[in-house]
Amino acid sequence: MLRILHSLPRTHKLLLLPVATMVTVLGAQKLLTTFNDFSTPTTSLESVLVPLPAGSRPGVPSLRHAQTPVADVIGRASRALDATREHIPLNDLTATEIVDLDVIVAAEASIAAQPTEDTFVPLDDGALHMAMVVGTLASNTFDSPPTQSTLADTSVASDSEIGDATSYDDYAIELGTFDDISFLNLELAAEETFVPEWATHIVASGETFAILAQNQLGLGYSQVLELLANLPDQRLLTHWQAGQSFDYKLNAQGELLSLRMMKNTREGVLVEREGSQFAVTGIQRHGEPVQRLYAGSVSGSFARSAQATGLNSGAVTELTRLLEQKLDFRRDSRRGDRFQVLLESDMIEGETLDSRVLAVQYEGARMDLTLVRNLTDNNFYTPDGSSLDPAFSRYPFEGSYRLSSNFNPRRKHPVTGRISPHNGTDFAMPIGTAVTSPATGRVERVGNHHAAGRYIVIRHDNGYRTRYLHLSRPLVGRGDRVEMGERIALSGNTGRSTGPHLHYEVIVNNSPVNAMNVELPENRSLNGESLEAFKRQTQPIMVALQSGETGTISVAQAGNDEEDEG
Incomplete structure (x- = not known):
């Protein structure tokens, strides 16, 4: 009995301790008394007979065939007790649950008929129920189910073998008695220390930090204002969007200890309680380069x-x-x-x-x-x-030639007399003078225009564009790759022009600039x-x-x- 209790989980031990104590003092002694009375030849027996299917044979209430929880044991004992009070359908019973209950009935009748000074008061239904529970538990309910070979050996054991069986171990020394219940580990556990843990809150539609902080984070309104004032960017907590989230920790009183919210994957803030104040620290995450x-x-x-x-x-x-x-x-x-x-x-x-x-x-x-x-x-x-930004020459030719017309967005046209922007720089030079590329690039366009005459447009590697107008002869074609200093054309006097010259433009970000003072990339x-x-x-x-x-x-x-x- 004690070995079984020792093997049970602590919860079951605590539940069964008062039951075991009561049954040991009252129920066990009563069961022994009724068994002795039953053994006398003058006792009349009454049996409760339950028909069984063919091939079945009655047995004592034993639950050794399955690892049954304590709740099932109590249920089975209750069903056996109920069999003495009312009829239970056969299909609700199993062969191992059918028991000859005349022992208990006869014992009670005998005790009532022959009271003596040593006779105990008959057990009521509650005590009887408890006694049957303990008896069921004592039959090794929680042991492994018997094998077929074990059952066969038991069925053929002789009476002499059973009578000679004994044990010389003093279990009382090993297990102790109910007076010594140290094996039940009933010592009171020390109160566990509260450990705050991180929790995550997902922002719902229409939710605001001020209300949430008071309702869920244990902050007063003045504390909320103080916390927001210490943030480097208040919008992190005041401009919420549904689906955003933040992490927080509360103390045992439900007050905010820490709050962590990320602005993005890299940046965020950490708020930590320091006494009655809150300290704010920026979060910077550094990733692993891949x-x-x-x-x-x-x-x-x-x-x-x-x-x-x-x-x-x-x-x-x-x-x-x-x-x-x-x-x-x-x-x-x-x-x-x-x-x-x-x-x-x-x-x-x-x-x-x-x-x-x-x-x-x-x-x-x-x-x-x-x-x-x-x-x-x-x-x-x-x-x-x-470099992708190679040197860029200021002049698209070799030698020195007179500057005949400056870059002037407000200049009057010399032929029409009207205000007409002059987006380039003119150099007076004889027809047929070699024109060179100021930097490496690719020829983007070669064409002829009624006002510009023959012209070339080059896109350079640094993103700049240059244009050359009034040419007499192009020396490159569209798509050609040109290097710095390479000859690209010969100057002329084609289109609307007042004399032989070269019109030269530099275009940066699709806007013409003054080629004579614009900052040009160096090598x-x-x-x-x-x-x-x-x-x-x-x-x-x-x-x-x-x-x-x-x-x-x-x-x-x-x-x-x-x-x-x-």
Whole structure:
């Protein structure tokens, strides 16, 4: 009995302790008395007979066949007791629940008929019920179900074998008695310390922080105003949108201890209670840089082709602006041109942020171009260190020629006499004088106009455009690539002109500027130690581009692999 109680969970032990105590003092002694009375030959028996199916045989109430919870044990004992009071349908019983109850009935009758000084008061229904529960528990209810071999061995055991069975172990020493209940672990647990935990609140439509703070965060109205006053940006808590969320912790009294809200994935604020005040700290998250290689081919517009590789819109915009300094997509790109883009992003909690182009390689029918970002100055260069902003000459010719008409947006036209902007600079020079390109670029247009005469338009690598009017003869064609100082035309006197001269224009951001005083880019190519450092940085990037393996890569690992091969 004690071994069974010792094996039960603490909750069941506490529930059964008063029951076991009562039954031990009253019920167990009564059961032994009634059993002794039953053993006398003068006792008359009455049996409750329940018909059984063919092949069944009655037995004592035993629940050894299943691991039955305490609640089921009590239920089974109740059903057995009810069988003495009213009829229970046969289909509601199982073979192991059918018990000969005449023992209890006969014992009660015998005690009532022959009272003695030593006779105990008969058990009432409640005590009888408890006694049956304990008796059921004492039959090893919670042991493993018997195997067929075990049942077979029990059925053939002889009376002598059963009579000789005994035990020489002193269980009282091992288990103690009910006077010593230390095995039940009834010591009172110390009061647990309150540990505040983070909880998340999702903003509902129409919800405001001022009301929520008073209703859910335990703040008074004055505390709310004080907290908002300490925030670097009050709109973080006053301009909520449904679906936003913030984290918070409360103390044991339900008062705000900490509040954390992110403005975006990178930035946020942390509010912490310090006595009766609140301290506000900014949150800055730094992600882990991750590189990924994208590759595709031109089919239609370049922007759509780039987006088809998986590049986000920001990266496509940066890439387009970068390549436009060297490439005119409308005229120079061809279907089937291939490109590769190495993109670097910051990874924070599975989200990619602040994507930036590290390198791009374009292989086209009309131009091949490779550009790499220099992390030192954040500018792009060719792998040999040449800048995208090469030197730009002030004058588009060699030698010295007189400036015959300045740049003047309010000038009167010399022929018509009306106000007509003069968006260029005129140089008087003999017909047939060589005109040179002031910087590298590509010829965008060659044409003839009734007022401008023969003309040329060049788009340069730095994004500037230049125009040359009143030419006698162009020396280049549309789409030609020209270098700084290369001859592009011969001066003349075509179109609406008062004499031989060259009309020269510089256009920046689609607006004409004064070519004689506009700030022009200087040669920014790398050299010396800066060039050597750039080449070391570029080495693993070039390996990644040449591999052509799209997806997430490690630029540092690519560089190490190449060094190992070397």
